[in-house]
Amino acid sequence: MTRLVGRSEIRPAKTSDAVEIARLSAELGYSISIDEIHAALDRLLADSRHLIAVIDGHGDRLLGWMHVEQRTSMQTADRAELIGLVVDSAARRRGLGRALVDAAEQWARSRGLTTVTVRSNVTRELSHPFYEALGYVREKTQHSYRKRFR
Numbered sequence: 001m002t003r004l005v006g007r008s009e010i011r012p013a014k015t016s017d018a019v020e021i022a023r024l025s026a027e028l029g030y031s032i033s034i035d036e037i038h039a040a041l042d043r044l045l046a047d048s049r050h051l052i053a054v055i056d057g058h059g060d061r062l063l064g065w066m067h068v069e070q071r072t073s074m075q076t077a078d079r080a081e082l083i084g085l086v087v088d089s090a091a092r093r094r095g096l097g098r099a100l101v102d103a104a105e106q107w108a109r110s111r112g113l114t115t116v117t118v119r120s121n122v123t124r125e126l127s128h129p130f131y132e133a134l135g136y137v138r139e140k141t142q143h144s145y146r147k148r149f150r
Helices: 015-027 034-045 096-110 127-133
Strands: 003-005 008-012 050-056 062-071 079-087 116-118
Touching: 008 096, 015 034, 015 050, 015 062, 015 079, 034 050, 050 096, 062 096, 079 096, 096 116
Parallel strands: 079 116
Antiparallel strands: 003 008, 008 050, 050 062, 062 079
């Protein structure tokens, strides 16, 4: 699943990408440690229901990453859900995000899935027109609840 985008390459993530994935995640406000990213990569890269891909700028920095998962529920047919997408702020507006979404869509099609969903926080105002320009349609607005256990 390696593809060229300009002079960059979209490729499957490796556990050695943890430092850069953590750096890029911080750009979106997610403060997750390198160890937590590394553990998640160890777990998810072995699971065929997940694809994590990165844009390798052929240096020591990644230009972006995406995470898509095959979701199963009783209410709907299996679908792909784009769980995470980030492009380095210095590399935006070059088609890299579009290329990552396209890679997620191709992965979904290869699995026989016919739908990709994505959730975007209402505060991420720039992402909404991005997804709409790619043909995604807003279906609903909802509240998200969380309960933590000790």
